[in-house]
Amino acid sequence: xxxxxxxxxxxxxxxxxxxxxxxxxxxxxxxxxxxxxxxxxxxxxxxxxxxxxxxxxxxxxxxxxxxxxxxxxxxxxxxxxxxxxxxxxxxxxxxxxxxxxxxxxxxxxxxxxxxxxxxxxxxxxxxxxxxxxxxxxxxxxxxxxxxxxxxxxxxxxxxxxxxxxxxxxxxxxxxxxxxxxxxxxxxxxxxxxxxxxxxxxxxxxxxxxxxxxxxxxxxxxxxxxxxxxxxxxxxxxxxxxxxxxxxxxxxxxxxxxxxxxxxxxxxxxxxxxxxxxxxxxxxxxxxxxxxxxxxxxxxxxxxxxxxxxxxxxxxxxxxxxxxxxxxxxxxxxxxxxxxxxxxxxxxxxxxxxxxxxxxxxxxxxxxxxxxxxxxxxxxxxxxxxxxxxxxxxxxxxxxxxxxxxxxxxxxxxxxxxxxxxxxxxxxxxxxxxxxxxxxxxxxxxxxxxxxxxxxxxxxxxxxxxxxxxxxxxxxxxxxxxxxxxxxxxxxxxxxxxxxxxxxxxxxxxxxxxxxxxxxxxxxxxxxxxxxxxxxxxxxxxxxxxxxxxxxxxxxxxxxxxxxxxxxxxxxxxxxxxxxxxxxxxxxxxxxxxxxxxxxxxxxxxxxxxxxxxxxxxxxxxxxxxxxxxxxxxxxxxxxxxxxxxxxxxxxxxxxxxxxxxxxxxxxxxxxxxxxxxxxxxxxxxxxxxxxxxxxxxxxxxxxxxxxxxxxxxxxxxxxxxxxxxxxxxxxxxxxxxxxxxxxxxxxxxxxxxxxxxxxxxxx
Numbered sequence: 001x002x003x004x005x006x007x008x009x010x011x012x013x014x015x016x017x018x019x020x021x022x023x024x025x026x027x028x029x030x031x032x033x034x035x036x037x038x039x040x041x042x043x044x045x046x047x048x049x050x051x052x053x054x055x056x057x058x059x060x061x062x063x064x065x066x067x068x069x070x071x072x073x074x075x076x077x078x079x080x081x082x083x084x085x086x087x088x089x090x091x092x093x094x095x096x097x098x099x100x101x102x103x104x105x106x107x108x109x110x111x112x113x114x115x116x117x118x119x120x121x122x123x124x125x126x127x128x129x130x131x132x133x134x135x136x137x138x139x140x141x142x143x144x145x146x147x148x149x150x151x152x153x154x155x156x157x158x159x160x161x162x163x164x165x166x167x168x169x170x171x172x173x174x175x176x177x178x179x180x181x182x183x184x185x186x187x188x189x190x191x192x193x194x195x196x197x198x199x200x201x202x203x204x205x206x207x208x209x210x211x212x213x214x215x216x217x218x219x220x221x222x223x224x225x226x227x228x229x230x231x232x233x234x235x236x237x238x239x240x241x242x243x244x245x246x247x248x249x250x251x252x253x254x255x256x257x258x259x260x261x262x263x264x265x266x267x268x269x270x271x272x273x274x275x276x277x278x279x280x281x282x283x284x285x286x287x288x289x290x291x292x293x294x295x296x297x298x299x300x301x302x303x304x305x306x307x308x309x310x311x312x313x314x315x316x317x318x319x320x321x322x323x324x325x326x327x328x329x330x331x332x333x334x335x336x337x338x339x340x341x342x343x344x345x346x347x348x349x350x351x352x353x354x355x356x357x358x359x360x361x362x363x364x365x366x367x368x369x370x371x372x373x374x375x376x377x378x379x380x381x382x383x384x385x386x387x388x389x390x391x392x393x394x395x396x397x398x399x400x401x402x403x404x405x406x407x408x409x410x411x412x413x414x415x416x417x418x419x420x421x422x423x424x425x426x427x428x429x430x431x432x433x434x435x436x437x438x439x440x441x442x443x444x445x446x447x448x449x450x451x452x453x454x455x456x457x458x459x460x461x462x463x464x465x466x467x468x469x470x471x472x473x474x475x476x477x478x479x480x481x482x483x484x485x486x487x488x489x490x491x492x493x494x495x496x497x498x499x500x501x502x503x504x505x506x507x508x509x510x511x512x513x514x515x516x517x518x519x520x521x522x523x524x525x526x527x528x529x530x531x532x533x534x535x536x537x538x539x540x541x542x543x544x545x546x547x548x549x550x551x552x553x554x555x556x557x558x559x560x561x562x563x564x565x566x567x568x569x570x571x572x573x574x575x576x577x578x579x580x581x582x583x584x585x586x587x588x589x590x591x592x593x594x595x596x597x598x599x600x601x602x603x604x605x606x607x608x609x610x611x612x613x614x615x616x617x618x619x620x621x622x623x624x625x626x627x628x629x630x631x632x633x634x635x636x637x638x639x640x641x642x643x644x645x646x647x648x649x650x651x652x653x654x655x656x657x658x659x660x661x662x663x664x665x666x667x668x669x670x671x672x673x674x675x676x677x678x679x680x681x682x683x684x685x686x687x688x689x690x691x692x693x694x695x696x697x698x699x700x701x702x703x704x705x706x707x708x709x710x711x712x713x714x715x716x717x718x719x720x721x722x723x724x725x726x727x728x729x730x731x732x733x734x735x736x737x738x739x740x741x742x743x744x745x746x747x748x749x750x751x752x753x754x755x756x757x758x759x760x761x762x763x
Contacts, residue, residue, distance in 0.1 A: 051196035059162045059206035061460040063143045065126045066349045067207035072097030081111040089314040101315035105251035106210035110164045114157040122154040131590045142556045161208045168212040169205030175219035176425040183389045194428040197452035199346040217249035218422035225266040239283045243290020250295045258403045262396040269388045328409045344417030352467045372434030393426040470552050471563040480515045488587045489597035491520040503616040506576040510569045518557035525553040529586040530567045535579030535696035541569040578619040579696035583612045616701040627660045635731045635740040638667045646757045655714040663702035670698040671731040678726050686717045727757035
């Protein structure tokens with residue numbers, strides 16, 4: 001739906017005209033004029049609808065509390081919604097969380113919407129994942145089916161709160177539109193759409209965060225300030241409104257204090273424009289009245305409770321874990337801030353990036369915008385009123401940038417693009433001002449808005465949904481492959497498995513599907529350890545992970561329901577010995593390898609390591625074998641003996657024998673190679689039976705056409721009597737002792753055994 005709407009909106013915005021929306025009193029009550037105004041605003045309304053859909057998409061695809069600090073933001077809202085007073089930063093910190101030091105306006109506003117909703121299950125949903133910071137998957141919280149639609153209780157309250165944030169984002173877009181009309185009236189809708197289609201802004205507007213309100217109030221403050229600069233007469237009400245908005249911004253977030261800088265800058269611009277200080281000195285007191293009428297009580301409360309109008313020391317205490325031991329230098333803070341470009345455009349959850357190509361696209365737009373700005377400045381054709389507006393927008397951007405850099409210097413984890421979003425209206429309007437100066441303006445408009453809009457619409461499905469996806473639960477009627485009855489510890493059952501490719505080379509990866517089931521609730525988060533072992537018994541690939549790539553830890557497994565989890569092991573080591581390898585599985589508490597869970601098969605304890613199944617490691621070389629003696633003896637439809645190496649001279653009573661087999665066709669049976677020593681009467685004197693390559697390369701993994709060099713060490717018995725002896729070889733089924741039929745030149749070989757060596761033992 002959002003993509004269809006984008007297509008429709010792109011047609012509107014490309015045809016956007018400079019419509020004069022200056023409203024005059026409608027003394028004639030002319031309905032035609034109302035209709036014309038409605039039509040003029042229709043593109044903006046369409047844009048708001050598209051934004052609401054896209055932001056809502058981010059909201060419903062992001063699991064609750066998987067946005068930065070969202071849980072603590074909601075805990076503050078919940079506290080107020082329960083009828084409590086503004087929390088004490090120190091005394092109520094453990095209950096409300098570290099966002100407790102924030103001013104209360106955003107939380108009080110959203111609390112009005114969630115107060116009627118039952119939130120009694122808040123402490124039992126989306127529980128904290130204690131292993132997240134240690135690398136146990138992307139989930140900061142454990143998520144269960146209780147969060148799925150239709151939403152209930154606290155989950156419903158969270159989504160209602162997110163809807164309130166979307167409303168704030170819509171006001172920011174409208175404010176950007178009307179600010180832009182003062183500077184670039186033909187491209188105001190372009191600027192508004194630029195804000196709406198910035199993926200990070202759409203994401204932020206779809207979650208719970210007080211940044212949403214400070215962004216809205218900052219944009220409204222800029223709108224009123226630009227209006228004051230533009231009007232030729234002094235308006236007490238405009239100045240009073242400016243102070244009220246400034247006070248509201250401070251009550252939304254302390255960074256709202258920085259608006260004082262751009263307000264002063266705007267009033268100085270008015271004084272310069274009119275060559276008079278009257279409006280500056282008359283306006284400042286009125287602005288102060290508006291400011292203090294809204295936020296004065298907040299400063300007074302902080303002073304009484306904490307001895308500081310901003311409660312600074314208490315605020316630092318609440319965020320002690322983020323305070324740097326030593327403030328960064330400005331230069332180092334600037335270097336750290338290079339990360340901001342990514343988080344400005346798109347960085348979801350706790351560090352989930354968009355595809356790299358998106359950042360190339362977005363940064364390309366920014367580069368073009370900067371080029372356009374340079375062209376406009378170089379041309380010096382901008383009229384004075386526009387220069388003043390550009391100065392205000394640029395000044396606010398610089399003020400916010402300096403404030404953010406100073407914040408980065410003092411606190412860790414603050415290099416986040418959303419923290420500069422109070423200036424997003426300034427950024428986008430300046431960008432569009434620059435882009436509109438370039439050639440092929442219409443094409444640039446199509447590409448920037450079409451591209452950003454499509455990216456904004458698809459990123460929730462392309463990035464967020466896969467990042468938090470959980471496995472589908474299997475119906476009881478589904479037959480699990482390779483059914484197992486293996487229990488790890490108490491209550492964790494392995495019901496089956498499947499291996500995607502059982503024959504691979506070194507450098508390739510095994511993909512193994514395990515079918516898990518919890519017989520009872522599991523309190524601890526366990527790591528699944530899957531290892532591939534080569535024919536020599538050495539681990540050549542291993543993967544230790546929380547189930548479903550960290551997205552489905554054992555504490556959230558639904559009782560009695562089976563699911564499939566796929567494990568892609570790293571490529572096999574280049575040193576892996578060819579032959580039959582093994583896949584083993586173990587479970588242990590996260591990062592506690594010394595506490596491997598005991599394993600039972602059908603109730604019988606087997607230790608702590610499960611030999612799941614075997615696989616084949618194929619030789620990677622193309623060795624051409626040159627047997628000393630060639631033969632052409634077939635053994636059933638399984639193998640052909642094409643030659644052998646043997647010596648009639650024993651060294652230390654050991655005769656080395658190498659048999660060269662060619663596989664005729666795959667055979668699931670593991671045949672044993674017998675090497676027998678017979679006397680002249682055909683009596684068995686000695687034998688050395690084993691699987692090919694001493695078990696490393698059994699016949700069940702042979703592939704048609706494959707050549708296998710099979711080495712045997714035949715030990716002569718002690719005190720062997722003098723006489724003539726023969727060494728014979730063949731293949732038999734160890735399950736029943738039946739030998740594979742041996743044929744040479746179409747004739748069956750006697751006893752299905754091939755004589756390969758004659759020995760003379762002297763007295």
